[in-house]
Amino acid sequence: MSTAPTPTPLISLTWTDHVTGHQGHLVIDRLVRGVSSGGLRMRKGCTLDEVAGLARGMTMKEALHYNPEGRYIPLGGAKGGIDCDPRDPEAYGVLVRYLRAMRPHIEKFWTTGEDLGLTQATVEAAAAEAGLTSTIQAVYPLLDDERAARQRLEKAFGIDVDGIGLDELVGGCGVAEAVLVALDRAGVGHTGTRVAVQGFGTMGGATARFLSRAGLTVVAVADVEGTIANPDGLDVETLLAARDGYGTVNRSALAPRDFRLPGDAWLSTAAEVLVPAAVSYAVDTVNQRQITARWVVEAANMPVLPEAEELLAARGIAVLPDVVVNSGTNAWWWWTLFGDIGADADEAFAYTRRSMRELIDLMLTRADADGTSPRAAAHAIVAGRLPAIAERFGWYGHAQPR
Template sequence: MIWTDPVTGRQGFVVIDRLVRGVASGGLRMREGCTLDEVRGLAAGMTRKEALHYDPAGRYVPLGGAKGGIDCSPHDPEARAVLRRFLDAVRSVLKHHWTTGEDLGVRQDTIDEVLTELGLDSSIEAIYPLLDDPAEARRRLADAFAVEVGGIPLPELVGGLGVAESALTALDRLGIARTSARAVVQGFGSMGGATARYLARAGVTVVGLVDARGVIVNPEGLDVERLLRTRDALGGIDRAQLRPGDSQPADGAWLDLDCEILVPAAVSYCIDASDQARIKARIIAEAANMPTLPEAEAALHARGILVLPDFVANSATNAWWWWTLFGDIGADSGQAHAKVGQAMRRLTGDMLADAEKRGVTPREAALGVVDRQLARIEARFGRHTGTTGTHRTGGGHDDRR
């Protein structure tokens, strides 16, 4: 679906890559320059994330993959109004087929506020018919959203916890001591901030952080917790909170900082074929969606650098939502940490072992798992692929033909 805002002319997109039992899952992002092809790729990635976590013995049955995107800067004064008109235009898809949540440039609380204004029940309303007890499931998820860990809401932490666990599993496999490892994290929002927190808590020294204003470095380690407590709603770091040993390189370079773990946790397509030559890290943990271009990933693999693909490394947020909603875990931070940790260590460890055995990239190994899991899902529920975004809406009405 392609939507054109009748007020600003901005475009928005919804792509349903695959439906399982009539429903697909995937977040909504907002950024200047967002394209249909970008959203299409993200939707395919969501299909993979859902498939990876399929467990026939679990209550959570994976959905299909989808994604939404709006070509507008979240800092634009019109951003919220554009978001409201977009959600109003796609309300039929939200009610029946697409469960969504926060992504780059869009916070969950903003989505929830706008949907309430529009008279819609929830951003995951489409999944209600699949639940045994929708009211109880919603109460459980609401209770989980109210849980805080160290001053940060649990839903803002589980994704970064998963990225950190994936990176730490790779670090252990390489035989690098956690306490001797250094990390650089690009992006300090929900995903990047939580990744930095859990890496630091595991003993890794976070030597670099990047936000929209530039790079902050400290070879001795940044005070991640202090910076988390004082960042703004979109992950901006308060420079007044920097310590004497923290510095801001004028060139803004972050890819070539000395580290063992590099975490792109902000925008897509930020590592290309020329950029990769600057990277000194041993592990790239893709907390962002599609940050590494294919030719860059091939070159990094040839150099012996592990690229942990996005649909594995950053899959925990999505899985946690559904584990909680379906009742595989309760509204409890301890259960969430245990479930995410166990799942991510298993997925990453199996992926890296298979990649090494077959002499392929981690991504190729993970895609093999996805194919096997999708076959199991299709055997149980059948297959229904979705739209690639060719329908158009405009003027706030759904004009799909």
């Protein structure tokens, strides 16, 4: 049997809520040892095609973090999505019923957690109401010491770092490291380099914090109410403290020199780095013309349409792809659960920085050598790793037959 990935997902299904009519989707792109990994998002307009693309991306993220000597063994890629506004009063009920419907898959094949529109606390509460032991229980049979592993992860989720949970920070730490590697390779200093961030939730907020602390100047932040800008730099910590649960900043917290702009103004902000950290498909063939930054660093999943990325590349603007850039959160879960790192913030950040720096550097070196885009280089790295993973571990819990 070939170990090459199939062109279509292993499982693709759509569920319709019998109470509200909202639809939800699950796509399992690939299994490794019979298990897959990928978050659950909730947003109005979420489609099966979107979820399928995200699931393929998860397969890549897992493979990119494959370390033959590590305890964490990559899983397959999967993703869930619900077509519902998370602010809808009926959203929580829809989530519970979705998880009940997906319970057999979660128990056996699919490990999941928070994604766009949902917090981990909300997912866990709904999962408990749906009768699930855990949203990651499918991976438990793969652990050497399940009890110790679960305690370690639970302890890690309880760690607070300067007012924000560790679990909400590690992904942004990885995104920030991707930015810093790009700057270092280009010989651009950190201090004073300007950044605009679209989305100020878990990923965008953490990215802004780490970049600000690294000396960069965050000049614009966009949320659902518009763009907040200050060419001299925003007070990131003040804005973080003024967020609601959906990443929207209370405008009463703005400094006198901060000013408000339309929602899409982050695109044309005078900055060297743009970080789309909110919704998919944010940059298209039309609005990409507004971008003058040197780098677009994808903290969100699939924020730049492929056609737009080609046009940006033709203008000398590099897109650092989501499958690498935002993979830190998923990897941190498994590094902690499998025991590569302990429940410690300093250890988590150090391990994330080191791993992401090595991965970003590998990708950019490959892109330079091949004369391709960073995304094409990442795909090439994955293509080389997937057969080795399949041969060693098998899709369904045993090595693939030759």
